[in-house]
Amino acid sequence: MRIAVYLPLLLSLLAPLGARLLSERCEPRLATWLLTASAFVLGTAGTISLGLLAVTGLLRIRELAVLGHWSAGTAQRDDPTQLPVALIAGLLGGVAVLMAVRMFWRRARTLAAAALEAACMPAQDGLVVIDDEAPDAFAIPGRPGRVVISTGMLRALDRTEHDILLAHERTHLTAHHYAFVALAQLGAAANPLLRPLATAVTYTIERWADESAATATGDRTRVARTVGKAALVTRPAAARTPSAALGILGRRTSSAGVGPVPRRVAALLAPPLRLHPFLAAATAVTLAAATLSLAEAAHDLHHLLEAVGI
Incomplete structure (x- = not known):
């Protein structure tokens, strides 16, 4: 456990670099998968690593050793982790678990509420038109999901643009983009260093939907x-927009405005991005390293527990 247990935490430091490279240079669909997997795997591995460090700290406490009938002296001799480090790791691990559970509960409630709202909306072919002069459009997940468009948005766009808007929003539903966002946010909740990955996912799902609309219409410009x-x-974004909704302008708040729309427009005006196998391989190697190092740390802890008599 000398090095392996720390590796998943250290790899989290690469999140800003990985988020930028994958979101800007890799085909959006693949980038979304890689970013989501990175956020979830590194968030989970980092939390488990903190837990392993905390356990080694408990083994060094003599009072607990007496109660559990194990050898605290053997733990102090065989385990290089200092007690203050183990205690800090335990505190951080507890916070990580609480934040992850809190995020999971919030996302589950939000998606359940959105699904219920979608089911109650009368729709024709999954489309709901609301009488509102404020231009707006978004997709609500559910079984089935709904694409909601205001009359103001329909008046602002021509017929061809209506088809593009529908193709974009329906991609959010058919590709289950809400699940990607939820998993990435779950990993970032456990490890704040991974927030760039979660932010990048909210961008790449929009790029994914943009490219799907471009493929459906055959006109990127x-x-x-x-x-x-x-x-x-x-x-x-108006207060009426459900928090689980995804729109053509991305995940918006009252202060965030339209988000990174200029980057998306520039990407559509440029040639389509390729899969970029080097970035995919580098991401796979990173996640494999985090997983294998965690397995090695767990194996070392198993031997330590045997040595102290547990």
Whole structure:
């Protein structure tokens, strides 16, 4: 456990670099999978690593050793982890678990509420048109999900742009983008260093939907113009928009405005990104290293427990 137990935590420091490279240079669908897997795996591995360190600290406490009939002296001799480090790891691990459980509960409640709201919406072919002059459009997950468009948005766009908007929003539903966002946020909740990965996922799912709309319509330039036009006519997210909703302008808040729309427009005006196997391989190696190091640390802890008599 001298080095292996710390490796998943150290790999989290690469999150800003990985988020930038994958979101800007890799095909959006693959980038979303890689970013989500990275956030979830590193968040889980880091939390378990903190737990392993905390256990080694408990083994060194003589009062607990007397109660549990194990040898605290053997633990102090065979385990290099200092007690203060183990105690800090235990505190951080407890906070990580609490934050992850809190995020899981919030996301579960949000998605359940969205699904219930979607089920109660009368729709034609999954489309709900609301009478509202404020231009807005978003997708709500559910069984089935709903695409909600305001009359203001329909008036602001022409017929071809309507098709692009629908193709974008339906991709959010059919590709289950809400699950990617939820898993990435779960990993980031456990380890704040992974927040760049979760933020990048909210961008790449929009790029994924943009590219799907471009494929469906066969006109990348028109999709870029539609995204830009929707950004110009749409005001900051209204209070009525469900928190689980995904719109053509991304996940918005009252202060966040339209988000990274200029980057998406520029990407649509450029040639499509390729899969980039080197970045995919580098991500796979990173996640494999985190997983194997965690397995090695757990194996070392097993031998330590045998040595102290547990």
